[in-house]
Amino acid sequence: xxxxxxxxxxxxxxxxxxxxxxxxxxxxxxxxxxxxxxxxxxxxxxxxxxxxxxxxxxxxxxxxxxxxxxxxxxxxxxxxxxxxxxxxxxxxxxxxxxxxxxxxxxxxxxxxxxxxxxxxxxxxxxxxxxxxxxxxxxxxxxxxxxxxxxxxxxxxxxxxxxxxxxxxxxxxxxxxxxxxxxxx
Amino acid sequence: xxxxxxxxxxxxxxxxxxxxxxxxxxxxxxxxxxxxxxxxxxxxxxxxxxxxxxxxxxxxxxxxxxxxxxxxxxxxxxxxxxxxxxxxxxxxxxxxxxxxxxxxxxxxxxxxxxxxxxxxxxxxxxxxxxxxxxxxxxxxxxxxxxxxxxxxxxxxxxxxxxxxxxxxxxxxxxxxxxxxxxxxxxxxxxxxxxxxxxxxxxxxxxxxxxxxxxxxxxxxxxxxxxxxxxxxxxxxxxxxxxxxxxxxxxxxxxxxxxxxxxxxxxxxxxxxxxxxxxxxxxxxxxxxxxxxxxxxxxxxxxxxxxxxxxxxxxxxxxxxxxxxxxxxxxxxxxxxxxxxxxxxxxxxxxxxxxxxxxxxxxxxxxxxxxxxxxxxxxxxxxxxxxxxxxxxxxxxxxxxxxxxxxxxxxxxxx
Numbered sequence: 001x002x003x004x005x006x007x008x009x010x011x012x013x014x015x016x017x018x019x020x021x022x023x024x025x026x027x028x029x030x031x032x033x034x035x036x037x038x039x040x041x042x043x044x045x046x047x048x049x050x051x052x053x054x055x056x057x058x059x060x061x062x063x064x065x066x067x068x069x070x071x072x073x074x075x076x077x078x079x080x081x082x083x084x085x086x087x088x089x090x091x092x093x094x095x096x097x098x099x100x101x102x103x104x105x106x107x108x109x110x111x112x113x114x115x116x117x118x119x120x121x122x123x124x125x126x127x128x129x130x131x132x133x134x135x136x137x138x139x140x141x142x143x144x145x146x147x148x149x150x151x152x153x154x155x156x157x158x159x160x161x162x163x164x165x166x167x168x169x170x171x172x173x174x175x176x177x178x179x180x181x182x183x184x
Numbered sequence: 185x186x187x188x189x190x191x192x193x194x195x196x197x198x199x200x201x202x203x204x205x206x207x208x209x210x211x212x213x214x215x216x217x218x219x220x221x222x223x224x225x226x227x228x229x230x231x232x233x234x235x236x237x238x239x240x241x242x243x244x245x246x247x248x249x250x251x252x253x254x255x256x257x258x259x260x261x262x263x264x265x266x267x268x269x270x271x272x273x274x275x276x277x278x279x280x281x282x283x284x285x286x287x288x289x290x291x292x293x294x295x296x297x298x299x300x301x302x303x304x305x306x307x308x309x310x311x312x313x314x315x316x317x318x319x320x321x322x323x324x325x326x327x328x329x330x331x332x333x334x335x336x337x338x339x340x341x342x343x344x345x346x347x348x349x350x351x352x353x354x355x356x357x358x359x360x361x362x363x364x365x366x367x368x369x370x371x372x373x374x375x376x377x378x379x380x381x382x383x384x385x386x387x388x389x390x391x392x393x394x395x396x397x398x399x400x401x402x403x404x405x406x407x408x409x410x411x412x413x414x415x416x417x418x419x420x421x422x423x424x425x426x427x428x429x430x431x432x433x434x435x436x437x438x439x440x441x442x443x444x445x446x447x448x449x450x451x452x453x454x455x456x457x458x459x460x461x462x463x464x465x466x467x468x469x470x471x472x473x474x475x476x477x478x479x480x481x482x483x484x485x486x487x488x489x490x491x492x493x494x495x496x497x498x499x500x501x502x503x504x505x506x507x508x509x510x511x512x513x514x515x516x517x518x519x520x521x522x523x524x525x526x527x528x529x530x531x532x533x534x535x536x537x538x539x540x541x542x543x544x545x546x547x548x549x550x551x552x553x554x555x556x557x558x559x560x561x562x563x564x565x566x567x568x569x570x571x572x573x574x575x576x577x578x579x580x581x582x583x584x585x586x587x588x589x590x591x592x593x594x595x596x597x598x
Contacts, residue, residue, distance in 0.1 A: 038580070041578045136576065
């Protein structure tokens with residue numbers, strides 16, 4: 001009789017442990033998903049901000065930026081939701097931005113312009129937010145990976161068919177002069 | 185059973201191009217401070233300044249903090265009840281815990297209907313951990329402390345991990361705090377420094393009695409007198425050598441504690457060079473830093489950021505600081521202020537005498553520092569914090585209550 005009760009208790013305990021582990025993993029997967037969605041959103045904002053400012057620049061720089069930004073936007077729109085970010089395209093945009101805003105004197109002149117100054121500010125914000133979003137996403141992925149490596153998760157197949165979470169590795173360094181708070 | 189979130193349709197990445205000026209939309213923000221507002225402290229000041237700045241920008245902010253029900257608190261603070269002084273992680277703090285606090289946290293979460301929950305020091309055994317336990321949704325955590333890898337924290341990890349995993353964005357106030365966090369929990373965090381109202385210090389009125397003259401230069405120390413970590417013993421040990429080279433030097437000491445005990449090692453002649461000002465309010469502190477010729481920061485450890493350095497730099501006081509990691513970073517490795525070896529009174533004296541004899545060098549430090557501190561100005565810092573809020577809100581729901589933890593158990597207990 002006691003054995004029976006003990007056995008039932010052990011089973012209950014095991015069930016509770018498995019279900020709480022599954023809940024935890026579920027929450028982590030959700031975090032990976034939502035941080036990915038946030039990163040996608042911020043990348044799209046960055047491309048849109050680059051496109052906007054491209055119209056106000058000299059034609060050569062403008063063309064360079066428009067090309068890179070529209071490639072990135074198109075890649076984001078055509079991509080099915082479960083395909084990873086096209087890292088090469090985003091890296092190209094990063095490099096185009098760095099090339100376009102390499103000269104601190106140019107930047108100062110642009111900042112002084114009432115129309116462009118605001119667009120430049122938006123672009124700087126967007127670049128910073130891409131960095132934030134990517135860091136938060138990779139942090140979530142690292143945590144999810146660690147939990148999925150746990151023995152109980154693998155043996156009880158708590159992850160189901162969920163894909164192995166992947167970090168997003170891309171160069172999101174903003175042009176140096178763009179985001180440093182300008183000393184007024 | 186676990187993979188359901190992935191099998192579901194992924195929420196479309198929301199790309200509201202037209203409102204990319206997201207920072208200007210009004211947010212409902214819940215901030216949790218683990219330490220009692222009855223007592224002064226770096227985290228409390230940070231939370232207060234952040235809340236007031238965000239409110240000034242038109243956001244709705246509610247701060248949950250421990251405080252007695254009869255303690256007067258600012259209108260945006262929700263007192264969670266009595267805080268108990270307990271020892272945690274090496275020092276005594278006033279914390280709130282237990283079922284009553286947990287119940288209040290749940291009620292506050294329910295009534296607040298927040299877009300974003302911002303929890304300070306999430307791993308402190310107080311309201312922060314309770315809020316983390318009870319909430320779901322977009323949660324930001326700010327880590328203030330930098331400590332060496334601690335055995336206690338490692339032992340507590342199995343308890344903390346599931347809660348820690350709920351934080352969708354982690355902020356560290358300094359590179360040192362980030363390293364502490366990563367050492368203990370892995371993952372990553374963004375560094376957003378503590379904020380300072382730079383103009384309040386830059387625009388403070390100097391107080392003639394504290395201003396130095398060529399014969400009688402003034403040197404300021406700010407910090408608890410009776411806490412050796414703050415470094416007053418290092419400064420007092422350097423005083424004889426400084427007075428030997430510049431006999432008129434006056435040392436102005438701001439901070440609570442028993443001064444006679446701290447200065448017992450000095451001869452009466454040396455003792456006369458030290459003026460104990462006691463505890464001063466914020467405006468007086470700004471005036472002091474605005475008046476003196478040099479501000480000395482002789483701390484010997486445990487500093488994660490060095491907010492007073494930034495305050496002194498904002499006020500235009502040339503800084504001489506011990507070469508702690510956090511201070512070296514604030515002073516850009518000596519470009520924005522002078523450094524001396526940690527805990528070395530002889531090195532402090534040499535540097536201080538050199539600085540007092542070189543007005544041009546002091547002016548250079550002050551000029552470069554005045555430009556560099558702009559990155560710690562609250563408008564700049566708060567903008568970065570808002571960018572974090574906006575980022576965690578993309579693709580996430582509102583703040584809610586965790587059905588798995590916040591439910592039956594606490595309802596029974598409270």
